[in-house]
Amino acid sequence: MAEGKRKGLIALLVVIVVAIVAVQLPIVPRYNKIAGSGKNKSEGAPGDLMVQLPGQFMIASFTGFEQVVAGALWIRADDFFHRGEYQAIVPIVRMVTWLDPHNIDVYITGAWHLDYNFVDEANALSDKRYIPVSIALMKEGIKNNPNVWDLYFELGWTHYCKKMNDNAQALEWISKACEHDGVDPNTGQKIRRYDFVDRMKAHMLEKCGRFDEAIAQWEKARAITVKAMEANKRKPGSAEYVDQGSLDLCDRNLSLLLMRLGWRYGNMDYYRRGLEIAETLKSPADWVAATRAARKDYESRVGKQWAGDTAKPLNTAFQVSWLRAAPQVLIISGKLNLIQASEYKGLASESFTHWYATNEASGARREAWRNGCRVYWRLEDYDYQMPTLETVDWKIDRSRTVAWGDIYVGDGKFSTKIDMGDQRDKEMYPFAAGKYKLTVWVTPEDPGMPDYVQDRVGWKGEAITDPNYLDTKAHPGFKMLKKEFILRRSDII
Structure with a gap:
């Protein structure tokens, strides 16, 4: 490089640095005011979240440019997202939350990404092994931003309710959200949730x-x-x-x-x-x-x-079976008496909904069933227990196999094919264990049973009976239907 050009570049770099400092100086006090409104005053500093980062990010954090670097990284993460390069986003989320632990949008988006975007090719099922990481990230965000409602709510709704169908945990975290207001990201002032x-x-x-x-x-x-x-x-x-x-x-x-x-x-x-x-x-x-x-x-x-209306018992006549259709391809199918249209005749709720009368008057289009229930399934290593992470660590145990999903019930029948044999999904379904557990169940909780089905069986499944698969212990106070199968590796492979 010519000496004149080198000196010109050095001069330009000096100008850029001076300009950044000039912009940063008035911004830092304002940002600290905003960030301070969400800080945890009793449980340590953001330094507790430190992870191994490249040297340039360490230097940036020590020279007062954390938010500048964090913003640039987050823009880069958005680019990776739109290109479908999801693996690249995870370490960026980690870096951004370390540099800027009060940016709640990064925690929310990063945890959602972990929960939903790592999917298999054959079934569009997400990799459930990332759920503990997602929850740990949300809890870390809450630790660093304990006085705003957003993260509590997202943990309860997006992760526990929608992803895990755990209404009790969802309620716990949403209740905590109701104890806090929000913070205006532009002014740092408290705003109503x-x-x-x-x-x-x-x-x-x-x-x-x-x-x-x-x-x-x-x-x-x-x-x-x-x-x-x-x-x-x-x-x-x-x-x-x-x-x-x-x-x-x-x-x-x-x-x-x-x-x-x-x-x-x-x-x-x-x-x-x-x-x-x-x-x-x-x-x-x-x-x-x-x-x-x-x-x-x-x-x-x-x-x-x-x-x-729920006092009259309803026999669900639940039947379920599985078969191996091909190596690492399972078919789950069965029958479920939920719910025949005739069950709605004379219900008190019909005075309000008029579904039965409307259906009866529809002639050739009359439906014999009120469809919409869901049957749930879960396949996992026999000894699998979902880990509880104290800190965020996205290096999941790839020797474990765990998957779950739901099956639509139509006209009293259900069936689904679970293809875990696609070579592109071999890391998601390693099948390294010798024994597995396949659980298939029906719960009266929405969305397993929509409100119009609950009108007949109750919120807790009070009307449900079944000669073979009734379970009242798994969820005390609720009636469920559940069947568990034990599979050997050879049954699947």
């Missing part, structure tokens, strides 16, 4: 069968909405994303919960209270008509002995 957080806690309480607490939570969520609407009247814009529709949403959900407690279990006091709330809603027209019909049903039952 979104109303859907408190509403989701009510939904989760209902899913867990804690009905009185769910009712109380809907009333609390409603009161929060009313308070925000009043604040908006005094100072327009002081409470964003809240209006009359938010209030109607609380009333609609609370009234349905109360009416369903009446329909399903014969609790006339709940039925009455639900109707009184439903009747305050003057739109849409079909809601008003349905409420009017439910009022007539209620009046017809007053003073009469009635145990509710």
